[in-house]
Amino acid sequence: MAAGGNFIHRVISYVANELIVNGLANSPKFQRFAVRTSKKMEEISDLAAEKKKEIAEQIKDASKNFESFKKQ
Template sequence: MSFFSRVFSYVFNELLVEGLANSKTFQRFAVRTDAALKEAKTSGKLKDLSEATSNPGEAAKRVSEYMRTLMEDGKEVIEEVAKKNK
């Protein structure tokens, strides 16, 4: 049973990686995320993790906003990959 689950996992991961690597939407998402993180780091918005835990309410708000954006972009990626696989 373990062998089959590893094979399935490997095949699924290969298809997922190939689909995302060839997805223009995912590439745009990755570039925008990288730019946003670099900007946040240079502007001081992204602080050290130990400093972020001193205000958990603010950290939770930022995580919530980031996850909302991530989910919206992720839906576009999933739809594009699904269209290519049809």
Template sequence: MAGGGNFMHRVISYVVNEFVVSGLANSPTFQRFAVRSSKRMEDLSNIAAKKKQELAEQMKDLSKNFESFKNQ
């Protein structure tokens, strides 16, 4: 009978999860939030990729300048 509590916990957890997921999936407010969040994360990812590229180019230029200075 010790496993009975675990089984009941699983059933209750499943039922609550189904209600929460269903409620959020059918909520226009949550859907707007999800779309906005997704768009913002995509924008931030694009900005980070551009900054990474810019920094890589700056480091490349800095390395070239250092090498030319070192060879003088």
């Protein structure tokens, strides 16, 4: 009997998933939200990469300054 309940659960889950996915895919508001979110995440990713480079450069400069200070 448990297998029958599992099957029904899977069918209901599949149908609900299809309805939700199709509903969101055909929603202009959701599409705008998705595009804006994607662009914002790309901007944040680019900013993070830029900051990572800046910090790496600062660490490199600090290391050089420390080495030259240590030699004195």
